[in-house]
Amino acid sequence: xxxxxxxxxxxxxxxxxxxxxxxxxxxxxxxxxxxxxxxxxxxxxxxxxxxxxxxxxxxxxxxxxxxxxxxxxxxxxxxxxxxxxxxxxxxxxxxxxxxxxxxxxxxxxxxxxxxxxxxxxxxxxxxxxxxxxxxxxxxxxxxxxxxxxxxxxxxxxxxxxxxxxxxxxxxxxxxxxxxxxxxxxxxxxxxxxxxxxxxxxxxxxxxxxxxxxxxxxxxxxxxxxxxxxxx
Amino acid sequence: xxxxxxxxxxxxxxxxxxxxxxxxxxxxxxxxxxxxxxxxxxxxxxxxxxxxxxxxxxxxxxxxxxxxxxxxxxxxxxxxxxxxxxxxxxxxxxxxxxxxxxxxxxxx
Numbered sequence: 001x002x003x004x005x006x007x008x009x010x011x012x013x014x015x016x017x018x019x020x021x022x023x024x025x026x027x028x029x030x031x032x033x034x035x036x037x038x039x040x041x042x043x044x045x046x047x048x049x050x051x052x053x054x055x056x057x058x059x060x061x062x063x064x065x066x067x068x069x070x071x072x073x074x075x076x077x078x079x080x081x082x083x084x085x086x087x088x089x090x091x092x093x094x095x096x097x098x099x100x101x102x103x104x105x106x107x108x109x110x111x112x113x114x115x116x117x118x119x120x121x122x123x124x125x126x127x128x129x130x131x132x133x134x135x136x137x138x139x140x141x142x143x144x145x146x147x148x149x150x151x152x153x154x155x156x157x158x159x160x161x162x163x164x165x166x167x168x169x170x171x172x173x174x175x176x177x178x179x180x181x182x183x184x185x186x187x188x189x190x191x192x193x194x195x196x197x198x199x200x201x202x203x204x205x206x207x208x209x210x211x212x213x214x215x216x217x218x219x220x221x222x223x224x225x226x227x228x229x230x231x
Numbered sequence: 232x233x234x235x236x237x238x239x240x241x242x243x244x245x246x247x248x249x250x251x252x253x254x255x256x257x258x259x260x261x262x263x264x265x266x267x268x269x270x271x272x273x274x275x276x277x278x279x280x281x282x283x284x285x286x287x288x289x290x291x292x293x294x295x296x297x298x299x300x301x302x303x304x305x306x307x308x309x310x311x312x313x314x315x316x317x318x319x320x321x322x323x324x325x326x327x328x329x330x331x332x333x334x335x336x337x338x339x
Contacts, residue, residue, distance in 0.1 A: 024321050042237055049245040058283065059244055069240040077247040081275045087255035094256055106253035167303060167331055168324050170287035171310050175323035177280040178314035189274040190281030197282040198295045209282050216278025217271055224270065 004132040011136020014116045022112055022141060023148040025053055028168060030152015031159060032057065035166045036064035040153045047149040051142065052110060054176055055079045061169050067206040075209055086114040093121040094131055101131060108138025185227055189220030302338060306331035 002010070026047070033043035038060050046056045055076045062072040086109055094102060117134040124130060159165060181187050193216025200208030288303045289295055310327030317323070 021320065028324065038237075042241065045238075046241050046244075049241045050248055051245065052248050055244065055248060059241070061283070063237070063240070069236060069243070072240055073243045073247060075279075076244040077251070078275065079279050080248045080251050081272055083248070083251045084254055085269065085272055087252050088259065091255040091259040095259075099257075102256050103253065106256050107249055109252040109256075164328075164331055164335070167287070167306065168328060170284050170303075170307065171324045171327035172320065173280050173284045173287075174307065174310050174327070175314050175320040177277060177284065178311070178323070179318060179320075180276040180280065186274060186277045190277035193278040193281035194285035197285050198289055201286060201290055201293075201295065209279075212282035213275070213278045216281055217274040220274030220278065221271060 002127065002129060004129045007127075007129050007132030008136040010120070011117060011133040011138075012140045013136075014120070014133070015113065015137040015140035018112045018116055019140070019144040022053075023144055025172075026145050026148025027152035027155065028172065029053060029056055029060075030149040030154075031156035032165060032168050032172075033060045033149075034153060034156040035159075036060040036169065038063060040157065043153050044146075044150055047146050048142075050076070051107070051145070052080060052083075053145075054173075057169055057172055062206060065206065071206045071210075075206075078210065078213060083109065086111075089118060090114065090121060090134065094134075096128070097131060105131060105134055105138065108135070108142060110138070110141055113138040113141045183224075183227060185220050185223035188223040189216040192216045192219035300338065302331055302334040305334050 029047075030043055033046070033056070034040060038046075043060070046059065050056050050059060058079050059072055059076050062075060067075075087106070090105075090109065094105060097105075113134065114137075116137040120133045121130060124133075156165075177190055181190065193212045196215040197208055197212035200211045202208070203211060284307075288301070288307050289297060291301075291303070306327050309330035310323050313326035314323040
């Protein structure tokens with residue numbers, strides 16, 4: 001039976017290849033956080049305080065656009081709602097752990113740490129040390145993310161404003177959108193939200209964003225009824 | 232806005248994110264397990280992303296414009312195509328930026 005140390009090292013090994021995609025994204029976030037108007041220390045600090053790529057991008061963009069803090073926090077919360085699914089998926093494997101482990105592993109539960117650890121937790125042997133694997137994937141991703149955002153901030157300070165680098169925020173969102181769409185109803189939700197948000201921009205305090213997201217979710221649920229074999 | 236407000240906003244975002252990740256791990260047996268709720272969660276990422284992308288392309292200076300001489304529109308279409316083909320975040324950003332610079336150079 002593998003001990004905590006072996007599980008942890010196996011988790012680190014499982015996460016390392018994913019850093020190939022995460023480290024450049026962290027560097028890009030460092031660069032575009034500055035482009036959005038955040039001070040360098042805030043860009044670096046957000047990687048440990050918020051610790052979520054897309055939510056940090058959203059926060060930087062809304063802060064730079066002058067949205068009220070309450071709207072920024074609410075939008076980040078909505079962006080991160082998908083983590084409820086991750087929390088629900090790993091909960092049964094962590095049930096017997098003491099609180100300090102639950103708090104630590106919840107903090108480290110990101111998209112990539114979850115994706116790399118779920119196969120081991122779900123399909124591997126049900127040993128009492130298996131949470132060490134999730135600690136390995138989570139901590140590896142955390143370290144890679146901190147170093148790469150710091151590198152991006154140092155690099156970004158040297159890039160001229162005429163390069164329209166703020167557009168990379170929209171491009172990051174587009175890549176994440178294509179990755180998150182697996183069904184026509186999901187594409188429909190994105191399209192409806194994109195159409196609704198433009199007239200909704202007249203609403204104060206950037207509230208149009210949340211109105212459009214609500215409209216997109218409603219449209220997705222409605223379109224879902226016409227999909228064959230949808231669960 | 233002030234440094235204190237920025238710091239507090241980031242801390243609040245971090246707390247919200249942490250509590251969402253902690254939810255089922257800590258309080259799973261108290262939370263609803265409704266299939267309609269999980270179905271609605273599936274549409275959160277595409278809806279919020281769609282709502283974030285559109286203004287970056289069509290409402291640059293605060294006013295909405297659907298004109299075809301907008302360089303960001305063509306760069307976005309090129310990026311979308313590359314995203315569909317490669318499913319790579321890096322390739323999408325690279326293609327979109329290069330397309331934007333090319334169209335801007337061509338129009339300028």
